[in-house]
Amino acid sequence: MQVIAVxxxxxxxxxxxxxxxxxxxxxxNNKDVILADLDLGGSNLHLVIGQKPSSTGLGSFIxxxxxxxDDIIQDTDYKNLRFISGEGEVPGAANITAPQKRKLINRxxxxxxxxxxxxxGAGSNNTILDFFLLSGCGVIxxxxxxxxxxxxxxxxxxxxxxxxxxxxxxxxPALDYLERLRKDGVSLQKVYxxxxxxxxxDLDPAGADLFEEKKQHFQPRLVMNMLDNPDxxxxxxxxxxxxxxxxGVNLDxxxxxxxxxxxxxxxxxxxxxxxxxxxxxxxxxVYRICDKILEMPIEEEINxxxxxxxxxxxxxxxxxxxxxxxxxxxxxxxLHSGALTQGDLIETIRMQQYEINxxxxxxxxIKAKLVKASDAGFQV
Numbered sequence: 108m109q110v111i112a113v114x115x116x117x118x119x120x121x122x123x124x125x126x127x128x129x130x131x132x133x134x135x136n137n138k139d140v141i142l143a144d145l146d147l148g149g150s151n152l153h154l155v156i157g158q159k160p161s162s163t164g165l166g167s168f169i170x171x172x173x174x175x176x177d178d179i180i181q182d183t184d185y186k187n188l189r190f191i192s193g194e195g196e197v198p199g200a201a202n203i204t205a206p207q208k209r210k211l212i213n214r215x216x217x218x219x220x221x222x223x224x225x226x227x228g229a230g231s232n233n234t235i236l237d238f239f240l241l242s243g244c245g246v247i248x249x250x251x252x253x254x255x256x257x258x259x260x261x262x263x264x265x266x267x268x269x270x271x272x273x274x275x276x277x278x279x280p281a282l283d284y285l286e287r288l289r290k291d292g293v294s295l296q297k298v299y300x301x302x303x304x305x306x307x308x309d310l311d312p313a314g315a316d317l318f319e320e321k322k323q324h325f326q327p328r329l330v331m332n333m334l335d336n337p338d339x340x341x342x343x344x345x346x347x348x349x350x351x352x353x354x355g356v357n358l359d360x361x362x363x364x365x366x367x368x369x370x371x372x373x374x375x376x377x378x379x380x381x382x383x384x385x386x387x388x389x390x391x392x393v394y395r396i397c398d399k400i401l402e403m404p405i406e407e408e409i410n411x412x413x414x415x416x417x418x419x420x421x422x423x424x425x426x427x428x429x430x431x432x433x434x435x436x437x438x439x440x441x442l443h444s445g446a447l448t449q450g451d452l453i454e455t456i457r458m459q460q461y462e463i464n465x466x467x468x469x470x471x472x473i474k475a476k477l478v479k480a481s482d483a484g485f486q487v
Contacts, residue, residue: 108216108218108219108220108221108222108223109221109222109223109242109244109403110216110222110223110225110241110242110244111129111222111223111224111225111242111244111245111246111400112145112225112227112238112239112241112242112245112246113125113126113129113224113225113226113227113245113246113248114227114229114235114239114245114246114247114248114262115227115229115247115248115249115255115258115259115262116229116230116231116247116249116255116257116258116259116260116261116262117229117230117254117255117258118229118230119229120229120248120249120250120255120332120333121248121250121332121333121364122226122227122229122248123146123151123152123155123226124155124332124364124370124380124389125246125248125330125332125364125393125396126142126152126224126225126226127142127152127155127156127226127379128379128380128381128390128393129224129393129396129397129400130142130188130222130224131156131185131188131379131381131382132381132393132394132396132397133221133222133224133397133400133401134185134186134187134188135186135187135381136397136401137187138187138221138222138401139187139219139220139221139222140187140188140189140220140221140222140223140224141180141188141189141190141191141218141220141222141223141224142156142188142189142190142191142224142226143165143190143191143193143215143223143224143225143226144164144165144190144191144192144193144226145165145193145225145226145227145228145238146193146226146227146228146229147165147166147169147193147203147228147234149193149228150164150165150192150193152190152192152193152226153190153192154374154377155374155379156183156185156190156379157184157377157378157379158181158183158190158192160192161179161181161192163178163179163192164179164191164192164193165179165191165192165193165211166193167179168211168214169203169207169210169211176214176215176217176218179191179192180218185382189220203234208234208237212237212238212241215241216241225238225241227239231261231262231265231266233269236265236266236269237269239266240266240269240270244326244327244328244403245327245328246327246328246329246330246361247259247262247263247327247328247329247330247358248330248332249329249330249331249332249346250331250332250333251331251333251334251335251339251342256342256345256346259329259346260346260349260350263327263350263354263356263358264300264354266325266327267300267322267325267354267356268300270318270321270322270325271285271300271303271304271307271318272285274314274315274317274318274321275307275311275314276314279310279311279314280310280311281307281310281311281314281315282311282314284306284307284310285307299353300353300354300355301355304318304319322355322356325356326357326359327356327358327359328358328359328360328361329343329346329347329358329359329360329361330361330362330363330364330396331343331360331362331363331364332363332364333364333365333366334363334364334365334366335365335366340363343360343363346358347360361396361399361400362392362395362396362399363392364389364392364393364396365388365389365392366389367380367387367388367389369383369384369387369388369389369390370387370389372384380393381393381394
């Protein structure tokens with residue numbers, strides 16, 4: 108079974124559009140396909156394919172030890188396509204524990220199909236990164252906007268650091284060194300990946316070699332969505348060059364999807380656009396991407412991620428300011444590579460600062476509610 112994870116650095120870039128329509132296109136080629144909604148806590152993929160809501164999905168599977176993975180697989184109206192709902196209404200579905208994640212990954216990868224298409228949540232938390240690392244041919248969806256391409260770059264960087272952490276055992280001095288950098292909050296963000304790996308090689312040559320071997324087989328794919336004109340393709344080239352020069356990874360370009368009003372009409376009709384209008388511009392783009400995936404060689408079985416390595420440079424303890432610093436430093440890398448202008452840089456920093464302020468307000472609101480609930484509990 109070929110596992111293809113579809114991810115994005117930020118929401119609203121058309122990730123679910125690609126995952127759902129790609130799954131149907133593969134099924135139309137007589138491939139046995141399972142489409143899984145792994146946007147835990149915010150699943151809505153059933154709406155894109157016109158599937159009726161299910162009372163059981165990944166949320167109930169995670170929380171019910173007796174539930175079998177086969178029990179939550181649904182048939183669809185489309186030949187050769189089965190569906191696993193994310194069941195986002197189950198409380199805590201997005202915050203799964205390490206044992207729950209291992210169980211879910213083991214069961215998902217044991218399914219019988221030609222292709223498993225996983226629609227992941229947006230962002231770069233550890234669960235998303237680990238699902239993306241189930242294979243070396245994950246697909247990253249982005250758009251020509253500045254923030255979307257920046258987040259695509261950051262997503263790949265986060266994946267590599269997750270892979271790096273999983274290459275050293277718990278007693279390795281290299282892991283201790285990484286933890287010291289992480290706790291510093293800034294040092295890990297400033298260091299270039301290649302320089303960091305050489306430093307870690309001095310501490311643990313075997314772990315560094317393992318990481319380099321994983322990275323050699325790591326072949327993420329890129330899809331640029333919502334293009335308005337061919338000039339936007341220049342941003343694809345700049346992103347690929349930046350990933351190659353600063354992260355040492357060859358980003359394979361799968362194709363583009365032009366902005367198409369038929370997609371909105373299809374969604375309102377609760378039909379995938381490849382079924383609503385196969386001749387639409389966006390449908391033809393999906394079919395071209397499907398053809399490329401069908402031509403891809405079977406990936407070698409590589410353990411990209413160590414699920415026991417639950418420590419990460421990007422954990423809940425890091426505040427929004429730390430993440431903001433990471434983005435600013437990555438912007439500097441892109442600025443040097445020519446992918447950004449100084450005007451773009453100023454615009455992005457302003458936007459990121461706005462997001463930081465919004466997160467702070469949300470955090471203060473949540474903390475206030477927690478304190479109030481705690482006080483009420485003590486009074487009882």
